Amino acid sequence: MSPARAETVRLTEQVSCAGCAAKLSPLDLKDVLSVLRGPRPKGVLVGPETWDDAGVFRISSTRALVQTVDFFTPMVNDPFQFGRIAATNALSDVYAMGGTPTTALSIVCYPETGDMEILREILRGGAETLKRARVALMGGHSVRDKEMKFGFAVTGEVHPKRIVSNAGAKAGDLLVLTKPLGVGILATALKQRLLSEGQIRTMTDQMTTLNRAAGQAMQAVGVSAATDITGFGLLGHALNVARASGRTLRIWSAAVPILPGVVGFASRDVVPGGLHTNAAYAAPHVTFDEGVPEALRRVFVDPQTSGGLLIAVRASRGKALLGRLARAKVAAAVIGEVRPRGRRPIEVVA
Numbered sequence: 616m617s618p619a620r621a622e623t624v625r626l627t628e629q630v631s632c633a634g635c636a637a638k639l640s641p642l643d644l645k646d647v648l649s650v651l652r653g654p655r656p657k658g659v660l661v662g663p664e665t666w667d668d669a670g671v672f673r674i675s676s677t678r679a680l681v682q683t684v685d686f687f688t689p690m691v692n693d694p695f696q697f698g699r700i701a702a703t704n705a706l707s708d709v710y711a712m713g714g715t716p717t718t719a720l721s722i723v724c725y726p727e728t729g730d731m732e733i734l735r736e737i738l739r740g741g742a743e744t745l746k747r748a749r750v751a752l753m754g755g756h757s758v759r760d761k762e763m764k765f766g767f768a769v770t771g772e773v774h775p776k777r778i779v780s781n782a783g784a785k786a787g788d789l790l791v792l793t794k795p796l797g798v799g800i801l802a803t804a805l806k807q808r809l810l811s812e813g814q815i816r817t818m819t820d821q822m823t824t825l826n827r828a829a830g831q832a833m834q835a836v837g838v839s840a841a842t843d844i845t846g847f848g849l850l851g852h853a854l855n856v857a858r859a860s861g862r863t864l865r866i867w868s869a870a871v872p873i874l875p876g877v878v879g880f881a882s883r884d885v886v887p888g889g890l891h892t893n894a895a896y897a898a899p900h901v902t903f904d905e906g907v908p909e910a911l912r913r914v915f916v917d918p919q920t921s922g923g924l925l926i927a928v929r930a931s932r933g934k935a936l937l938g939r940l941a942r943a944k945v946a947a948a949v950i951g952e953v954r955p956r957g958r959r960p961i962e963v964v965a
Contacts, residue, residue: 626689626697626733626763627806660775661712665859667781668708668843671773679775683708685845686722686766690802690920691819694733698740700822701765704845704921706748709771710830711843711924713779716771719745721755724764737765748825779833781852782859783840784927788953790864791936793829793945794923796849796914797877798822803887804880814876821874822921828943829924836936839929839953844922846889849915850897850961852925857900857960860927865962866915866951868907873914881917882910889918897961906965915963927953 655662660679661671669683685705689697702719709716721741725734745752750769801818804810810818826843833841840860842852849871857864880886893916903912928936933949940947954962 625692626694627692627802660778661780665780665782666855667859668711669714671712671778673775677774679773679778681709681712681714681771681773682769684722684766684768686724686764687920688762688764690798691805691815693819694736695740696819696823698737698742698765699744700819700921702741702744702748702767703823703825705767705769706744706750707826707843707845707921709769710826711779711841712773713777713830713834713841714771714773716748716750716769718751718753719767719769720753722764722766722768723755723757724760724762725757726761726763727759729763741765741767744823744825748827777834779838779841780859781840781842781856784856784860784862784864784953785839785929786862786953786955787930788839788927789930789933789949790866790951790953791926791928791933791940791947792844792849792872792923792950793826793926793940793947794821794824794844795872795874795946796844796917796919796922797874798919798922799848799887799890799917800877800880800885800914801874802920804876804885807885809880809885817874826924829926829940829945829947832936832939832943832945833924833926833928835939836928836932838926838932838936840927841924843924844919846918847896848890848893848917848919849925850901850963851893851916854897854900854961856925856927860953861956863954863957863960863962864951865954865964868904868911868915868963868965870948870950871915872946872948877914877917878910881913886913887918890916893918900959901961901963902959903963904965907963912963
């Protein structure tokens with residue numbers, strides 16, 4: 616499909632929200648997920664109780680399955696790129712757990728009167744990314760829906776002793792972020808036709824960049840904990856790490872990388888609806904220095920699609936991790952540190 620055809624379609628205007636804002640908020644999920652509590656079945660190494668990125672199930676002394684699922688509405692107008700983004704995002708949870716994705720099943724929700732050529736391009740984009748990641752597409756399931764949604768259920772493998780969960784952060788660890796923030800805000804600006812072609816390319820390039828290299832780097836070095844930054848924003852996912860690890864995460868606001876133009880849009884209230892629910896969820900658990908601008912506070916709860924990894928690593932291994940990431944052309948930054956549990960699980964300092 617040509618770029619002109621994709622622009623004519625404008626996928627983002629065919630749905631009520633743009634991509635990541637469509638997810639249920641953590642406030643919605645908090646009480647609902649309590650019904651999943653109970654004795655852990657035999658073989659489950661990582662379950663839903665820690666809000667980790669994926670579940671892990673032991674199948675032998677040296678092999679464990681990593682399982683996850685993710686799908687959402689479009690946040691770009693090019694169907695092929697939307698398919699690529701959906702696949703990249705779904706694979707990310709496996710990389711965040713230290714695993715290697717192996718198979719995938721597609722999930723398609725599509726209007727009955729929708730253009731099948733558009734759906735073909737979405738599927739082609741997803742398949743292209745899976746092929747690049749060396750993941751086998753095993754099939755899938757489709758249903759009729761008023762709004763198009765697309766994604767994948769992904770299965771991977773990890774050694775049971777090399778799982779990277781969000782529960783292992785230790786006081787003294789450095790916090791490393793592997794992608795800039797702001798794609799949720801940019802997706803909202805795109806829907807309002809406020810983005811330049813350069814900004815659209817930058818946003819799309821980031822969301823179609825696999826976290827494979829970052830996952831391989833953290834496995835090679837050995838890290839304490841990790842999570843990928845997606846729908847709950849930086850602070851929401853950092854909060855999960857802090858709670859599961861029994862620590863406080865201190866974020867250095869000036870060190871957090873942000874995509875160009877995002878702070879300006881945030882200051883003008885060009886933000887997705889999911890940002891506000893993320894902010895309400897995080898508020899009781901976060902302290903901000905007075906010097907942290909309001910626009911930055913919004914960016915830190917911006918719901919991301921196919922965001923980077925937030926990695927907790929021992930300070931003695933930080934240089935090795937950053938070196939490997941740099942050689943893999945991953946633009947990572949040290950954005951904070953892990954501290955003993957304080958008054959609140961998250962501190963954001965100027």
